Amino acid sequence: MRQLLIFLFSILPVCCFAQVDIKVFDYRVADSVALNLTKIKYESFTSITDVLISKVSTDHEKFRVIFRWISDTIRYSYSNRTTKPDLVIKKGCAVCAGYAYLLKAMCDRAGIECVVVSGYAKTLPTDIGKQLTETDHAWNAVKLYGKWYLADLTWASGYYDRVKKKYTKKFNECYFLADPNFFYKKHYTANKEMVFANIKLNRKAFVHLPIYYNAYEALLIKDLYPIKGDIKLKLKDSLEISFDTPRVISSVHLKFKRKKTYFEPTLCIEDHKYVFRYKFDKVTKDFMTIYINGEATVAYTIWVK
Numbered sequence: 001m002r003q004l005l006i007f008l009f010s011i012l013p014v015c016c017f018a019q020v021d022i023k024v025f026d027y028r029v030a031d032s033v034a035l036n037l038t039k040i041k042y043e044s045f046t047s048i049t050d051v052l053i054s055k056v057s058t059d060h061e062k063f064r065v066i067f068r069w070i071s072d073t074i075r076y077s078y079s080n081r082t083t084k085p086d087l088v089i090k091k092g093c094a095v096c097a098g099y100a101y102l103l104k105a106m107c108d109r110a111g112i113e114c115v116v117v118s119g120y121a122k123t124l125p126t127d128i129g130k131q132l133t134e135t136d137h138a139w140n141a142v143k144l145y146g147k148w149y150l151a152d153l154t155w156a157s158g159y160y161d162r163v164k165k166k167y168t169k170k171f172n173e174c175y176f177l178a179d180p181n182f183f184y185k186k187h188y189t190a191n192k193e194m195v196f197a198n199i200k201l202n203r204k205a206f207v208h209l210p211i212y213y214n215a216y217e218a219l220l221i222k223d224l225y226p227i228k229g230d231i232k233l234k235l236k237d238s239l240e241i242s243f244d245t246p247r248v249i250s251s252v253h254l255k256f257k258r259k260k261t262y263f264e265p266t267l268c269i270e271d272h273k274y275v276f277r278y279k280f281d282k283v284t285k286d287f288m289t290i291y292i293n294g295e296a297t298v299a300y301t302i303w304v305k
Helices: 002-017 028-035 045-053 059-073 085-091 096-110 153-157 203-207 214-218
Strands: 113-121 137-144 147-151 158-161 166-169 222-225 230-233 238-244 252-256 261-263 268-270 273-279 284-292 295-304
Touching: 028 059, 045 059, 045 085, 045 096, 059 096, 059 137, 059 153, 085 096, 096 113, 096 137, 096 153, 137 153, 214 295, 252 273
Parallel strands: 230 295
Antiparallel strands: 113 137, 137 147, 158 166, 222 238, 238 273, 252 261, 252 284, 268 273, 284 295
């Protein structure tokens, strides 16, 4: 009987939390712990991890408190390219690999299975159609209650403007236990064993995808057309854009890089989808960004011959 009780208690966390939606869990306690712990008092990632996880009880909260602490404490900077966890903490900055290996090290310390995934990322319209050579990004996959989840700590921590060369610290929730359907619109790995989702990745298709911004995920957009990011048209052709979303759409604007102006197309509903059209009257190669409800949502490369 005693052995049976020990066994039941040993599996209790998995039984209890397998039914909890850990993506929408209330993480305010874990976040409070993370945001109120400074790195100054502790000498290593092990001591910091021990303090952080001592304040929470479940594995998903332990992962959250580690993830949130790193996102708040470490800044993105090319000045520190090390992947050694203690050096990342000491410098207070890192590139994507530094973030990923620090997260793995702290998860290992907490007894949470976590791996580093290397691959490619798309962030700017100039990335559309660009050939993939050397890997340029790193992220993580974490196993919680027998299921793998994706996380990009670098992008969750803030964003870097490559044009202005300026980093802005701002936590982004959508890269914590990310939705694979959105995640793999912006990430690609050639290592199929590191996908951890029922999604077939195609290198060629990824290269030619549009650029998807965070508003795309927030608006729950689906069935976007065209699905290719590089669009070739003839002069006077009309480009048709369509998409579906359960959200209320108050405005749609187009912004062209060369024209440096906004255009508001007429938005219609056809076959239960939002549809608008734009006719090109000049030969051009340009980047077109679609703003929905005032937020950059998706971008294309346009060739008009």
